[in-house]
Amino acid sequence: MRLLRVNIINADTCGGLLDGLDVQVRTPSKTSEFTPLCLIGPNGAGKSQFLQIVAEIFQSIFHTISPAEEREESNPSLQFVIEYLIHKNKEEPADHVKVSRTSKNKKKATLIIAVLQSDGTWKPIDIESPKAKELLPTKVVGYTSGDNETLSLPFLHSRSGYAEEVGTQALIATKETTDLPDTRLMLIDYGTNLEVLAANLLLASSSRKRKILEHSGVSTLHTFRCIIQLAHTAVPKIKKSGSSRKGIQLTDELEEIIERLGECSTCQNYDEKDECYTFDFFVDDEMSKAFSEFWKTSLELYVSLHKLAMLNDLAIPKKARVRFKKQIEARRFAARLPEPQDEDKVFRFERVSFRKNGSAETVDYVSLSDGEHQLAQLLGTFSMVSSPNVLFLLDEPESHFNPKWRVEFVSRILDLPTPNGTRRKDSEASKQDALLTTHAPFVPSDLKKEQVLIFSKDEKSGEVEVRTPRYETFGTTFDSILDECFDIRPPISREPQDEIERLRKSTDPDEIRSAMDRLGYSVEKAFLADRLRQLSNKD
Numbered sequence: 001m002r003l004l005r006v007n008i009i010n011a012d013t014c015g016g017l018l019d020g021l022d023v024q025v026r027t028p029s030k031t032s033e034f035t036p037l038c039l040i041g042p043n044g045a046g047k048s049q050f051l052q053i054v055a056e057i058f059q060s061i062f063h064t065i066s067p068a069e070e071r072e073e074s075n076p077s078l079q080f081v082i083e084y085l086i087h088k089n090k091e092e093p094a095d096h097v098k099v100s101r102t103s104k105n106k107k108k109a110t111l112i113i114a115v116l117q118s119d120g121t122w123k124p125i126d127i128e129s130p131k132a133k134e135l136l137p138t139k140v141v142g143y144t145s146g147d148n149e150t151l152s153l154p155f156l157h158s159r160s161g162y163a164e165e166v167g168t169q170a171l172i173a174t175k176e177t178t179d180l181p182d183t184r185l186m187l188i189d190y191g192t193n194l195e196v197l198a199a200n201l202l203l204a205s206s207s208r209k210r211k212i213l214e215h216s217g218v219s220t221l222h223t224f225r226c227i228i229q230l231a232h233t234a235v236p237k238i239k240k241s242g243s244s245r246k247g248i249q250l251t252d253e254l255e256e257i258i259e260r261l262g263e264c265s266t267c268q269n270y271d272e273k274d275e276c277y278t279f280d281f282f283v284d285d286e287m288s289k290a291f292s293e294f295w296k297t298s299l300e301l302y303v304s305l306h307k308l309a310m311l312n313d314l315a316i317p318k319k320a321r322v323r324f325k326k327q328i329e330a331r332r333f334a335a336r337l338p339e340p341q342d343e344d345k346v347f348r349f350e351r352v353s354f355r356k357n358g359s360a361e362t363v364d365y366v367s368l369s370d371g372e373h374q375l376a377q378l379l380g381t382f383s384m385v386s387s388p389n390v391l392f393l394l395d396e397p398e399s400h401f402n403p404k405w406r407v408e409f410v411s412r413i414l415d416l417p418t419p420n421g422t423r424r425k426d427s428e429a430s431k432q433d434a435l436l437t438t439h440a441p442f443v444p445s446d447l448k449k450e451q452v453l454i455f456s457k458d459e460k461s462g463e464v465e466v467r468t469p470r471y472e473t474f475g476t477t478f479d480s481i482l483d484e485c486f487d488i489r490p491p492i493s494r495e496p497q498d499e500i501e502r503l504r505k506s507t508d509p510d511e512i513r514s515a516m517d518r519l520g521y522s523v524e525k526a527f528l529a530d531r532l533r534q535l536s537n538k539d
Helices: 047-065 132-136 150-174 190-203 206-213 250-265 285-293 298-315 319-330 369-383 401-416 478-484 494-503 509-516 523-538
Strands: 001-011 023-024 037-041 079-086 095-102 110-116 122-125 141-142 185-188 220-229 265-270 276-282 347-356 362-364 389-393 433-438 452-458 465-469
Touching: 001 047, 037 047, 047 095, 047 110, 047 150, 047 185, 047 298, 047 389, 047 433, 132 250, 141 150, 141 369, 150 185, 150 298, 150 319, 150 347, 150 362, 150 389, 185 190, 190 285, 190 298, 190 347, 190 369, 206 369, 220 250, 220 362, 250 276, 250 285, 250 465, 298 347, 298 369, 319 478, 369 401, 465 478, 465 523, 494 509, 509 523
Parallel strands: 037 433, 037 452, 141 185, 141 389, 389 433
Antiparallel strands: 001 023, 001 079, 079 095, 095 110, 110 122, 220 276, 220 347, 265 276, 347 362, 452 465
């Protein structure tokens, strides 16, 4: 998967901020390296909105070509042209795909998918054919470190559609009913952190666990508890003929997931009144073996845990769910689905602890910092989602990192071992793509200029402009990147900058000398020292 071009014709998003934007994000190349793209620029320049629209574009494509996997679309009036590369297999070159949905003369927009031929012409593909599905990304993974309604919305819309269908199918399920297909949109946010960690730390290899946790001073998972309550007061109670369930009705797939968790648990309890399952896990090698009997990969286990977690939407009041759906349809994004209280959730984790490195001591999950949670979750996500043709959309993924971790962020991802034991950049996972936004110079300094897109907004016209840097960013100093991307010269705060500018006009050497004792090192302080020498020479 390599994103090449995004042309946003009409998005009806954020007041049409990005309407008409046509960005050649990269040119086709034969490289097989994982080359993430960095979107950088000031607030309000459209970076997060760009990620949102890319997610909505693929959601619309999935919904049209594979509606069983993506049941709804959050922006049905979206018009676009998007080009990307899809890798079929090792032997064949990647397909150059173009998907467009445009409308003329107020006619209904039609989705067209085509593949570039060797003679430079585009060959249309029947959207109902198996070939069309093969030309789509296998997953679009969104990540946000906070309550970012912008990026989250299409993913939350996708999730709510899945949860509704689970509830519907559970009521009509028969022996012939098959499992519901997973959604192709997958949101990773703070609410999924423990699902990601548990899946990785139960089934990942020792080398992958070490890479995911080495920054936090802990080595592996020690204990955790899963609680599943199906008939408590916050969830709807719908009786199904022939079912013994008093509360939420489950599909056979979800019933099997609960049964498997019980098989793997150290001990368990069942409260018939609330149909509440409590599973306690003391994690050791034998427990990991038990989980591996039911789930082959970390991703499979994550998906199962997340399917239970998506039932938490049923604990959200119906009025809130209806309001959210109407806001999506009206393109009003001031709010998002509320998060149920822990005690009201259908599925939740409790009592999570880790083993400390080289010690018998344990550390509670809550005692780790936001940055430690965030980095472990990001590395865990990249570790378990290692198949080709996946697109990651990451909104400020390093927001809670300290400067050292920000500097190391890209390297950590590239060095992650994949499930088959190879380095990420030497495996099929290299055939993935990632777009990430940032306000910091650390990430661009790790990437070549072709991988950096600078977003800015013209103050007069309000139009968003996107360009690549004028000089090489790989290995460039942070000062130079701040200058290029944010027009910050010098990279010091405004207050000391104004003070230095005032002092450079002063004619009093004593005032300058006294002020210099209060100032830290900077190029601007050197200019001030030169001013002091000039005044001293006059004397």
